[in-house]
Amino acid sequence: MAIAKAERLMNLALCLLGTRRPLSKRELRESIEAYLEAGSDDSFNRMFERDKDDLRELGLVIATVENLDGEVGYLARRDSNRLPPITLDAEEAAALGLAAKVWQQARLAGAASGALQKLRAAGLPEDVDPYEAHGALEPRIPVHEAAFEPLMLACRDRRPVVFDYRKASAAHPETRHVEPWALECWRGHWYLAGWDRDRGAERVFRLSRITGRVRSRGTGFTVSVPDVVTVRETVAGWAGEIADRSALIRLRAGAGYPLRAKATEVRELGDGWDELEIPYGHGLDAWLVEFGPDVVVLEPAELRADVVDRLRAVAKG
Amino acid sequence: MAGKPVRPVNAIDQTRRMLSLVTYLRERPGARIADVARAFGITEDELVSDLDLLPMCGTSFRGGDLLDIDTDGERIWWHNAAALGEEAAEPLRLAADEATALLVAARAVSTLPGLREGDRQALLRATAKVETAAGEAAGASSRLSVTFESEGGVFADVDRAIAERRRLWIRYYSPARDEVTEREIDPIRLVSVGHTYVEAWCRRSEARRTFRLDRVAEIRILDEPSAPPEIELRDLSEALVQPAAEDPEVVIEVGPGGRWVAEYYPHDSADELPDGGLRITLRTPDPASLRRLALRLGRDGRIVSPPELADSARRAAGEALAAYDTAAGAVRRGDDGQE
Numbered sequence: 001m002a003i004a005k006a007e008r009l010m011n012l013a014l015c016l017l018g019t020r021r022p023l024s025k026r027e028l029r030e031s032i033e034a035y036l037e038a039g040s041d042d043s044f045n046r047m048f049e050r051d052k053d054d055l056r057e058l059g060l061v062i063a064t065v066e067n068l069d070g071e072v073g074y075l076a077r078r079d080s081n082r083l084p085p086i087t088l089d090a091e092e093a094a095a096l097g098l099a100a101k102v103w104q105q106a107r108l109a110g111a112a113s114g115a116l117q118k119l120r121a122a123g124l125p126e127d128v129d130p131y132e133a134h135g136a137l138e139p140r141i142p143v144h145e146a147a148f149e150p151l152m153l154a155c156r157d158r159r160p161v162v163f164d165y166r167k168a169s170a171a172h173p174e175t176r177h178v179e180p181w182a183l184e185c186w187r188g189h190w191y192l193a194g195w196d197r198d199r200g201a202e203r204v205f206r207l208s209r210i211t212g213r214v215r216s217r218g219t220g221f222t223v224s225v226p227d228v229v230t231v232r233e234t235v236a237g238w239a240g241e242i243a244d245r246s247a248l249i250r251l252r253a254g255a256g257y258p259l260r261a262k263a264t265e266v267r268e269l270g271d272g273w274d275e276l277e278i279p280y281g282h283g284l285d286a287w288l289v290e291f292g293p294d295v296v297v298l299e300p301a302e303l304r305a306d307v308v309d310r311l312r313a314v315a316k317g
Numbered sequence: 318m319a320g321k322p323v324r325p326v327n328a329i330d331q332t333r334r335m336l337s338l339v340t341y342l343r344e345r346p347g348a349r350i351a352d353v354a355r356a357f358g359i360t361e362d363e364l365v366s367d368l369d370l371l372p373m374c375g376t377s378f379r380g381g382d383l384l385d386i387d388t389d390g391e392r393i394w395w396h397n398a399a400a401l402g403e404e405a406a407e408p409l410r411l412a413a414d415e416a417t418a419l420l421v422a423a424r425a426v427s428t429l430p431g432l433r434e435g436d437r438q439a440l441l442r443a444t445a446k447v448e449t450a451a452g453e454a455a456g457a458s459s460r461l462s463v464t465f466e467s468e469g470g471v472f473a474d475v476d477r478a479i480a481e482r483r484r485l486w487i488r489y490y491s492p493a494r495d496e497v498t499e500r501e502i503d504p505i506r507l508v509s510v511g512h513t514y515v516e517a518w519c520r521r522s523e524a525r526r527t528f529r530l531d532r533v534a535e536i537r538i539l540d541e542p543s544a545p546p547e548i549e550l551r552d553l554s555e556a557l558v559q560p561a562a563e564d565p566e567v568v569i570e571v572g573p574g575g576r577w578v579a580e581y582y583p584h585d586s587a588d589e590l591p592d593g594g595l596r597i598t599l600r601t602p603d604p605a606s607l608r609r610l611a612l613r614l615g616r617d618g619r620i621v622s623p624p625e626l627a628d629s630a631r632r633a634a635g636e637a638l639a640a641y642d643t644a645a646g647a648v649r650r651g652d653d654g655q656e
Contacts, residue, residue, distance in 0.1 A: 003373075005328035010335050010374040018376045018401065031377040058333040059412025059454070083408040086450040092443035095436055099423040100358070108418040110330040113358050115415035117333070119447075121340035122408035126356045139426055139509035141463050155460040156413060169574040169617075171593020185425075185463040188511015189580075208580050232464065257490045257497045257534060290609040291495065292633035296640045308641055313616035314634035317627065 008034040012051050022065040022073025083122050093125040105143035145190050145207035150214040155180045160217040163210045173211045179221045184231035193231045195223045204234040243279030248299040251276050255294040335367050343406050347392045416451035417458040425463035430472055465509045471533045475515045479504045484543045488535040489528055493606030497534050503543040518545035564600040567607055571595050571618030
C-alpha cells in the first residue's frame with residue numbers, strides 16, 4: 001500500500017526541523033521510507049519538490065544551503081520557524097476560538113484551525129467553550145464562489161489574473177485582465193477590487209459573475225497598489241445606497257414598510273394614502289415597481305417616467 | 318447525537334495538525350483523547366487516525382528513532398519524547414494563510430454590532446497579539462475583509478433574550494406579502510451569513526422560523542420565559558431558505574438584464590437561452606410571493622408558469638398604471654393607440 005502523503009510530509013518536516021546541518025537530497029531520501037519507495041530518480045525529485053512547496057504552504061521556512069562541494073542541502077532553522085512568545089488569557093482564547101470557526105471555505109477553515117492549533121501547542125488556554133462564552137451568536141462567512149480561492153492566492157502573491165466576466169446586463173462574458181488588489185465580502189457576496197488592464201482603471205468585480213476558470217499570468221503588477229482599497233463604496237453605489245437626490249411618492253396607508261423606514265418625511269393624507277420623501281439613488285425605479293398599485297410616483301418626472309415604463313412592460317406581459 | 322460532518326482528509330491540514338500535536342503532547346504525558354480532540358477542534362476519530370500515523374514518523378525510519386506514541390483508547394502516552402530534538406518540538410510560526418484566516422475572521426467578528434463589549438475588547442486584544450506574533454505573515458491579511466450586517470439595537474435585544482431565556486415580541490416585515498405582522502417568538506440562536514438572522518420558534522405559526530434582523534420593525538423583551546421545543550439545529554450554511562420537494566414549481570425566463578435572479582434566488586436549474594438569458598426553475602411554498610419579482614423584472618423577464626402568477630403581475634401593473642392616469646399631473650399616453 002502506498003504510504004500516506006501526510007506521513008511523508010510529516011517525516012520530511014521532522015527531518016528538516018530536527019537537523020542542525022543542511023541535509024542533502026540523498027540523505028533525506030535514505031531517511032524517509034516513502035522516498036525510498038518512490039522508484040526512479042525523476043519521480044523522487046518531483047515528489048520532493050512538491051513536498052517542499054506543501055511544507056512552505058503550511059508555514060515552514062526551509063533554507064537551501066550549498067556546501068563546499070557544491071552539493072545543495074536543506075534545513076528548517078529553529079530561529080526562523082519558532083513562533084514568537086505569545087500569551088493569551090482565557091477570554092482572549094475564547095474569542096479567537098469563535099473567530100476560527102466562522103469560515104465556510106475549506107482552505108481558510110483549515111488554515112484558521114491550523115493557526116489555533118499552533119497557538120494551542122504554544123499554550124493557548126483551553127476549557128472555555130467559545131459558544132458558551134459568546135452566547136447565541138454564530139457568525140459565518142459564506143464562500144460559494146469558485147473564483148474565490150484562486151483570487152485569494154493571486155491577491156496574496158500579487159499575481160495578475162485573467163478571467164471571463166459577465167456584467168450584470170451583458171449577454172456574453174468578456175475576457176478581463178486584472179491586477180487583483182483585495183477581496184471583500186459584503187452582505188454575503190464577494191467582490192474583487194483591482195486594476196483593470198484593458199480599461200486602464202480601477203474596477204470592482206462581483207465574484208459570482210466570473211465564468212469559467214481564473215488563470216494566472218506570470219508577470220508582476222504594473223500599477224502600484226493603493227494604500228486603501230474601497231470596495232464597499234463602489235458596491236453601495238450599485239445597490240442604490242448612495243443617493244444625491246430625493247423623490248416624492250404616494251404610498252397606500254399600511255403598505256411598504258421598508259419605504260417608510262427609509263423615508264426622510266412621511267405625511268398622512270387622510271384618504272388612505274400617505275406622502276413620502278425618500279432618497280433617490282440608482283435602482284429606485286425597479287424597487288418602487290415591486291409595490292405595484294400601492295405606490296404612485298409624483299416627482300421627479302424622470303423617475304415617474306421610468307416607473308411607468310417598467311409597469312407598461314409588465315402589463316403587456 | 319449526530320456527529321460532526323466527516324471532513325475529507327487533507328494531507329496539508331493533517332500534517333500541520335500533527336506538527337502541533339507533537340509539541341502539545343510532549344508537554345502533557347498521559348493526555349486524555351477527549352481533551353486533546355476538543356483542544357484541537359477535531360473529532361476523536363480524527364485524532365486517533367493521527368495517532369495511528371505518528372508512530373511511522375520521525376527523523377529516520379531506520380535508526381529506531383520513530384515516535385513511540387501510543388494510546389490505550391483513553392489516554393495518550395509518548396515513550397520516547399526525547400527522540401525528537403528540542404528544535405523539532407517548538408511551536409511553529411504562523412503561515413501567511415493561517416494568519417490571514419484567523420485575523421480576517423477576528424476583525425470581522427469584532428465589527429458585529431451586537432457583540433458584547435467585554436468579548437469585543439478581548440477579541441481586539443487577541444487580534445493585536447496575533448498580529449505581532451505572526452509578523453510578516455500578517456501582511457497579506459489586509460487583502461481580505463468581511464463586513465457583517467446587523468441591526469445593532471435589535472441584535473442586542475435578541476442576544477439578551479437568548480441569554481436570559483425570555484420570549485420576544487416583534488413586529489416583522491414580510492416582503493412576500495408587503496405587510497408587517499406582530500408575533501411572539503422564542504429565540505434559539507443568532508446566525509450571521511451576510512445578513513444576520515435569528516432562528517426561533519414562532520408561537521403564532523407553531524413552527525421554526527428564521528427572521529432577518531433588518532426586517533424587524535420593532536422588538537420588546539417579554540417577561541414570559543422562552544420555551545422553544547427541543548428541535549434539532551440545522552446546518553444553515555448553505556441556504557437559510559430550504560424549499561421542500563413538494564413546493565410548487567415556478568418557471569421564469571429572463572433576458573441578460575435579469576440574470577441576477579439566479580444569483581439571489583435558490584433554484585433547481587438555470588438553463589442558458591440563445592439570447593443570453595436564462596430559464597430558471599425554482600420551488601417556493603408560496604408562488605404569490607414572487608409577484609414582486611415579476612413586477613421588478615419589467616422587460617427583463619417574465620413568469621412562464623404558473624399562469625395565475627403571471628396574470629396577477631399583469632393585473633397589478635395595470636392597476637398601478639391606472640393610478641397614473643388619474644393622478645394629478647397627467648401622464649403621457651402610451652403611443653400604442655390606447656386611450
